[in-house]
Amino acid sequence: MPVPSSVRERIRGFLPAGAQISYMFPASWNETAFFFVVVTEASVTVVSTGIMSRTRLKAIWHVxxxxxxxxxxDTNLTPVFELGGRQFEVDDEYVPVINAADAELLGREAMPPDPFADL
Incomplete structure (x- = not known):
């Protein structure tokens, strides 16, 4: 499920002026604390929502x-990734978003070889 536009607009208030959101997805710690991970051209910002609401933004946890x-x-059971020494859980549908954000860092080396390079 995509992040609602109302949440995207509130998240912009936590970012530097003029920052463009490239990727964004929700994540959690053991289903007790909820966050949005926001990737811009300059940073990866983790914004906490607190424990009472998954959409009411509270503070920046880390930039x-x-x-x-x-x-x-790690997609063995529940998809998890580690960031800032913490292990976050994420829904299956956001794994491609994380992979795309990371592939952008690696540039052309991250892309699979062109199967029709001779054409």
Whole structure:
């Protein structure tokens, strides 16, 4: 399920002026604390929502430089990734978002080879 536009607008208030959101997805710690991970051209910002609401934004938990990889995501049971020394859980549907954000860092090396390079 995509992040609602109302939440996206509130998240912009936690970002520097003019920052463009490239990727965004919800994550949690053991289903007790909820967050949004927001990737911009300059940073990876983790915004907490607190325990009472999954959409009411509270504070910035941590800001990482954009060079930080979010994955790899362990998809053995519940998809999890580690960021800032914490293990976050994420819904299956957001794993491709994390992979895309990380692939953007790696550039062309992250892309699969062109199967029709001779055409």
């Amino acid at each position: 990482f430089p954009r060079g930080v990889r979010i994955g790899p995501v």
